[in-house]
Amino acid sequence: MTEPMYMPKAALENLIALLRGDGYKVLGPVSRDAGVAFEEVRAVSDLAAGVRDSQEAGRYRLEPGVPGEIFGVVNGAGSLKPFFFAPDENLIEVRREGKSFKSSEVIPPPRRLAFVGVRACDLAAVAVQDRIFLHDRFRDTHYETRRKDVFMVAVNCTRSAPTCFCASMKTGPEATAGFDLSLTEMDECFVAKSGSSAGEAMLERLGLRTASAGEAEQARTLTDRCAAGMRRQLDTSDLPRLLYEQADSPRWKEVASRCLSCTNCTMVCPTCFCHAVVDQQEIDGNMSRRVRQWDSCFSLEHAHIHGINFRPRIEDRYRQWLTHKLASWIDQFGTSGCVGCGRCITWCPVGIDLTQEVAAIRASAIK
Amino acid sequence: MTTPYAIYPARITERRAETSGVYTFTMRFTDPGIRRSYRFKAGQFNMIYAFGVGEVPISIVSDPEEPEALQHTIRIVGRVTEVMGRWKVGDIVGVRGPYGNGWPVDEARGRDVVIVTGGLGCAPVVGLINYIFRRRDQYGELHILHGVKTPNDLLYRERFDEWRRAPRTRVYLTADRPDKSWHYRIGVVTQLFDELAVPASSVAMMCGPEVMMRLAARAFRDKGISEDAIFLSMERRMECAVGLCGHCQYREYFACKDGPVFSYRAVRELFRTTGI
Structure with a gap:
């Protein structure tokens, strides 16, 4: 990583243009359906600038922000997950050949994606999914194909949403890995850092000067202050043990009385990886596709086999989700499944807050 | 690099009714290379595929020393196995595997x-x-x-x-x-x-x-x-x-x-x- 560079706000336009010139499709937070989504940006004017998000448990609004502020929105419902782990994707095609058949892999077309405005929590989530799809016993070729040739421009958070708790999960608010460039937005400029040789080269092409000690210090103060001011916290001590031991906590029944089992939390979660593998036959009967579609442990079918549903009650399914996310994930993949982005809190229609649930389970465990 | 989802065709060489709704099928991979290189351990399972319908995990009941003729006992319990129950000798079905760890038959050797x-x-x-x-x-x-x-x-x-x-x-x-x-x-x-x-x-x-x-x-x-x-x-x-x-x-x-x-x-x- 190089020294911090001073980047005028106008240089962002140049960065987008250079990336586009290199053949990248550039995506960034764009206003969409009363929120933001990662969509193609051809210029800075496409970005959701000048607005901020107002988030609370079960509530999301875009509100007028600070004029001139480009990355005012902390996050929206969508993370980077769908770009690498596609929500609905052909895995193989099986074609009839006489009495037999032949299966062939369907490789996604090559593409270069550059993301601008990625938050530290979402970068951490990509690392979590990399561990699952690229570094486990079976390597997922589809994820691998989509994941390569990506340029990441992170934006360090200088403001957190009230639902954020990345400081507890040690994933933010400052991006420390997984990016090519990181930007800290200040009133008049960015402080930019490179995190890879590709980022290094890009900084050079942008022709930036080294940031002054004062500018670098100010950028650091902004992220430090953001971390210190984060309202929500999640005490991760004694995990996974705590949730394993509290499998019979009365709290599961209590939270189940509020949970609608709607699957929203798992759909917005940037790390949830459960998927259904289904076969879709062409109408002529000569070809069948094996398709992967996002699934959720909150669906009634998730743990269902002939005649038995292993998790028939909502309390079983909520316990599965939370225990997996915060506890068994660590045993499975050596990392927590939670990056503290807070989406599951915001997008829960009844405002269930996992940080509160863990606190309640912890409190009842002590007595 | 190939996808772990690749399915290989296998021919049914025997169909035996165990009881009503339970059948044991013997199957052989049609590709000689696959057939000769395929190995499994006792207690492992395969994903068995019915063309255009779907896949189910079924344990291998035949002996690991005869990996060219795989036997699977299938009970008709749902949409996919319903179709499998109609499979006849000569039909081509899909197999991928083996998966799972299997029984600890080495550990049990010499013991009751x-x-x-x-x-x-x-x-x-x-x-x-x-x-x-x-x-x-x-x-x-x-x-x-x-x-x-x-x-x-x-x-x-x-x-x-x-x-x-x-x-x-x-x-x-x-x-x-x-x-x-x-x-x-x-x-x-x-x-x-x-x-x-x-x-x-x-x-x-x-x-x-x-x-x-x-x-x-x-x-x-x-x-x-x-x-x-x-x-x-x-x-x-x-x-x-x-x-x-x-x-x-x-x-x-x-x-x-x-x-x-x-x-x-x-x-x-x-x-x-x-x-x-």
Whole structure:
């Protein structure tokens, strides 16, 4: 990583243009359906600038922000997950050949994606999914194909949403890995850092000067202050043990009385990886596709086999989700499944807050 | 690099009806290269595919020393197996695998073996029993305990009779709700444990309803068998079989890649709670 560079706000336009010139499709937070989504940006004017998000448990609004502020929105419902782990994707095609058949892999077309405005929590989530799809016993070729040739421009958070708790999960608010460039937005400029040789080269092409000690210090103060001011916290001590031991906590029944089992939390979660593998036959009967579609442990079918549903009650399914996310994930993949982005809190229609649930389970465990 | 989802065509060379709605199919990969290189261990499973319909995980019941002719016993219970029940000799079906860890047959060598099954789902255990019989001198006493709800649920009745006649082998059958034809024990399978005399050095392997396995595991522990020598085959929903789809999770385990066979020590704590 190089020294911090001073980047005028106008240089962002140049960065987008250079990336586009290199053949990248550039995506960034764009206003969409009363929120933001990662969509193609051809210029800075496409970005959701000048607005901020107002988030609370079960509530999301875009509100007028600070004029001139480009990355005012902390996050929206969508993370980077769908770009690498596609929500609905052909895995193989099986074609009839006489009495037999032949299966062939369907490789996604090559593409270069550059993301601008990625938050530290979402970068951490990509690392979590990399561990699952690229570094486990079976390597997922589809994820691998989509994941390569990506340029990441992170934006360090200088403001957190009230639902954020990345400081507890040690994933933010400052991006420390997984990016090519990181930007800290200040009133008049960015402080930019490179995190890879590709980022290094890009900084050079942008022709930036080294940031002054004062500018670098100010950028650091902004992220430090953001971390210190984060309202929500999640005490991760004694995990996974705590949730394993509290499998019979009365709290599961209590939270189940509020949970609608709607699957929203798992759909917005940037790390949830459960998927259904289904076969879709062409109408002529000569070809069948094996398709992967996002699934959720909150669906009634998730743990269902002939005649038995292993998790028939909502309390079983909520316990599965939370225990997996915060506890068994660590045993499975050596990392927590939670990056503290807070989406599951915001997008829960009844405002269930996992940080509160863990606190309640912890409190009842002590007595 | 190839996808773990690639399916290979296999020809059905034999179809045997075990009972109504239960069939054992012998299949051979049509590609000679695949057929010759395919290997599996006792207790592993394959994903069996019906063209255009779907896939189900089915354990391999044939012997690992004959990997060119794979046998799978399929019970007709749902949409996909419904189609499989109509498969005939000569039909081409799909196979990918093998998956899972299999039974600890090496660990059990030279020791007495107790096998417990309950309910209808005892196909994985049939493969295990066959495996031991083919290497009978390598194992000690063999005890086979099998419990059913009603006499009609007893599959492989003639095989149990055959096993019963074999030397150094005891078969215990029990029915929860017997009828007049039933001349074995009455009650749940765990009641058989009172008359079971096995040394603490035995290895126990089981497959069946979790409540049965929980009680059986405790009974074995009471007989002095180590929790590391009690093995359970766990059934879970599986869609990918490669540890990615998430359905077969059993707390920190994926039944497809970490199981389906677990030592009682590994899962004992999970057995305290239902709905995991």
